[in-house]
Amino acid sequence: MPKRLEEMLTDIWTPLFLAWITVLPYISMAPVIQSKSLQTGSIVVLPGTGEGERVLSRAKRGWVWNQMFVLEEFSGPDPILVGRLHTDLDAGAKNIKYILAGDGAGTFFVINDKTGDIHAMKRLDREEKAEYTLTAQAINRDTDEPLEPPSEFIIKVQDINDNAPEFLNTPYHATVLEMSDVGTSVTRVTATDADDPVYGNSAKLVYSILEGQPYFSIEPHTAIIRTALPNMDREAREQYLVVIQAKDMGGHMGGLSGTTTVTITLTDVNDNPPKFSQSLYHFSIPEDITLSDAVGRVKANDRDIGENARSAYDIIDGDGIDVFEITTDPQTQEGILRVKKPLDFETKKSYTLKVEAVNVHIDPHFISRGPFKDTATVKIAVEDSDEPPVFSSPTYLLEVHENSAINSVIGQVTARDPDASASPIRYSIDRHTDLERQFNINSEDGKITLAKALDRETDPWHNITVIATEIRNYSQISRSSVAIKVLDINDNAPEFASEYDAFLCENGKPGQVIQTVSAIDKDDPKNGHFFFYSLVPEISNNPNFTIKNNEDNSVSVLAKHNGFRRQKQEMYFLPIIVSDNGNPPMSSTHTLTIRVCGCSSEGVVQSCNVEAYILPIGLSMGALIAILACIILLLVIVVLFVTLRRHKNEPLIIKDDEDVRENIIRYDDEGGGEEDTEAFDIATLQNPDGINGFLPRKDIKPDLQFMPRQGQHPAPNGVDVDEFINVRLHEADNDPTAPPYDSIQFYGYEGRGSVAGSLSSLESVSSDSDQNFDYLREWGPRFKRLGELYSVGESDMET
Template sequence: MYDFLYLQLHTDLDVGNKNIRYVLAGEGAGTIFAINELTGDIHAMKRLDREEKAEYTLTAQVINRDTNEPLEPPSEFIIKVQDINDNPPQFIEGPYQGSVPEMSPVGTSVTRVTATDADDPVYGNSAKLVYSILEGQPYFSIDQNTAIIKVALAGMDREMREDYLVVIQAKDMGGHMGGLSGTTTVTVTLTDINDNPPKFSKGSYEFTISEDLGIGKPGGRVKANDRDIGENAKSTYSIIAGDEKDVFEIVTDSQTQEGILTLKKALDFESKYFYNLTVVATNIRPSATGAPFMDQTTIKIIVEDADEPPVFTKSTYVFEVHENAAINTVIGTVTARDQDATRSLIRYSIDRHTDLERQFNIHVDDGKITLAKPLDRETDTWHNITVTATEIRNHSQISRAIVAIRVLDINDNAPEFPTEYEAFLCENGKPGQVIQTISAVDRDNPAQGHTFHYRLEMLNNPNFTIKNNLETIPSASWRNTTRSVVRNRKCTCCPSW
């Protein structure tokens, strides 16, 4: 940039001639540049800035002062603005962000910065830049020509320090004295690598789990901490010893990275009340060296006894009783037992919703079922009742069992004739002639184990006989009898009448 510009135009005309005048036209004439009409000297009227406009094209001409007629053709000339070092370097894109993996070796490239200088790059050294680090050593270095920032210190650990602020300077004039400079900042972040194994916060854990904990429910949480972040910090948990019956499993909470111990099978305090599990946490990603990162701990599990309901020896009982059994006859006995260590006494009862007629009773202490009302097989062959067993110590602990009672038949029903019979007989009927077939039914059950036979006898009339369809009739079967009147009429249709 020039504070003053002086040019002198020359002409072949006699400069002593007072009748000539110099005129100027073109870019900036009259505003930026002015010409002395008498001498032809050109002056700059304001400061010039090469970075705004590097050259101007102008024309000058000599004219007659009186007539304004040109005395010679116009002359064109170019004014070039010569550069000076008046612009400092600038980092247009700064401030910068860069990253590099932790533990990177010396010389690893981090990022590149770029400064620009508005001065003329082909004239002198005004735009020749040299880069250097003002802050950020000894961790990083910069190539003075390419402006590539590199790692300068080995073994930088993200877990010790993650971010570094680096101040970069660009200086023109090739870095020599008197040059102008500009600065920018670069925030360098060390990115994580998997260089830390998981580590349990405790060498051993102890959980007390109630035996009534449901399947899939959490029984405890463990945590293997990892100084790494992101995927490098994620671990999976597994049980490698102490769970021979495959009772437990451990899964990873995706949010907290905890290992959640859950049940795959129900616990039973009475069969096993202590477990000693060995649990391993293993990184999902391999380590920086390729070897797996893992840690292990011990989980001691104490199974807590829960108050469980009594257990019947059978889920369903089947008893039999004859229908003529006496009241208070013992039909059968049910048995339930408290499996808990406290061994509570048991009280038995009948669910009366299943025995609305109160046909049966049960002894509250020993579970004996007795008959309360007479039975009739022909009315109900089966009775299905529900019995309950309740702990005396905790009335909320109740179990139920089905009792099916089969009523056995006895011969307590006489045969029955379905109707009174009326037969027709011709007076000339022959002996042995079939006059009528009669039958009787018995409600007792022949399939119950008894053999029922029916003996039909003719009473009060020696002129007629009845032929039985059974050959052998045990005398014990004769006690239940019934009678029917067979009325005899003479046949009115026979011609002999």
């Protein structure tokens, strides 16, 4: 039907339909006939208490007496009459009043209290509320007394097609395998209609495709979308946009509709084989390429994606099938050729390979299309490179006896240049592996000689590295390890395994084992060690001891008799000869020292000293040592006390009867040098006529700085030492800047006209001359005071 004609019919029938449903309630109304509790049309008869009954005519079957209907969304100029309430007690009396209560009473619905007519005052929406429950009652208008019990009835809102279908999950996305059969289900869409599904066709939906044909179709009632074309290829087109319409009223004219979009994506299947971009590949590589390095890459393209595009590569034919290998790069899906064996330009200059790419995942539905693989040819050219020398063996094992002569040849290594130029080779030893320079090598022929004597017992193995260098190109070098084993000769005599301490009990029995002796040998014979033990020939018939072979390279020393006593002999010496089974045999003599000891009845050694034997029984060795230590400590204390007492009693001033000339004073302290000479004005003592002034000390700086002190008055010419010292003592007593510094002062001037002469006993003519030393009693205290000021030692002042 043309669209224009459909619109014209819609414009004509829609007003007619609305008019019909509007007048429907009034058509159903009829004259009231007495009938108890019966509704006909839109008249509700309330039950009364009278004996008579009012019967209604034109009863419509199927209607329930307590229901009324009103059309939704009706909006006329006047309120719409919904129905009428009537009681069988109403005989035309005017004293009956009708009352309405319940849902919407007074707002949506209003009742005429005289006639019982119910009107809808507002537009109703069934989708908001489908029915209203109300209560009607008739009362006496004058007395407000109920004439009958309340009656409940329902007003239902009748539906009209005022809601269009809606898709809730819009937009939709769906997938379907490419190459699917016609009619394959893709997805299902669902639309909803808010209209009443049980009244009319307002909610009866029909689905159709507006866009997406001829690729897809939809079932009109189930809304299942299916494929409509065979062999849809993802590689040709991957995505489709389909527009779906849902229309109510069963799809007839005048119905409302809604639309949605469905994006349908074709998913991949493995329907395409891999294909090499070229049938022949060329690569060039140097012969010295490192193993596992990449030679080149090949690529087989696949129109599929994901797992269906994965390919595995393999070398299926060619003359380099054992020299090269190919792996798959998981990121780029390329085949990577690698070298798995060394190449040699001089041996083979080129290789030809046949490479195959095969899909990893094969779809059985498309295997009939043919093999999902492809092949290509790879040619590899090997380029010449300057290679380092090649040793005849990667490692060498040489043997040499430890007594070999110096410069003797141990062995030989050989290397060659694999290049066509065949450069001569020069040999050398890596001295980092031969720090002691025990070996030499002939640089021309590679013969290794001995440079120093070897000792297997010190170093049984020597590992050196030999370097081979091309003479024409010194950068081309190779290294080889040479292990040199030092062979043993019998050059060491056997020795005792340890320093044995043998003890013999005085109460021992004849034949008692005193000590088991074993030996060791630094040599390493092939058949193992076997030692021979014997006593020296001079004492082979030893009266006290003998030896017994234990058949395990050891011997036991046994006592021949009992009755050994420490008082008689405390210690015995037993020389034993140990020989090996070498060729020639080596031997050595070792002396076993045997001590005679006192033992308990169980044979436990208690004491081996003779002194301990004669001590009282109740005094042990530990107690004796403790007593001796106490005596020594007391002696030390007494010596210290006497020494300190003696020093304390020595007088500070020399007595008259002491010969001062024989007291030589030594000064071990050399002083501060020039600082000591500058610490005091020595010139003043040497020349009393000098001007009294202040000369600061240079050896120690006082903490507090004071102005230089002023002298009492310049010393006149010709003053003696007595007056000079008094002046200095007075100044020192009143000067806070002159503490007694720790320095030794020298006074070279002894004064003028001293009747005592020289103060030094060293200058005396005779050591036994009778000189008067009374001046010491007079000048001693003065010098002592001066020494305290200048920290002169007590012994110096006495001198």
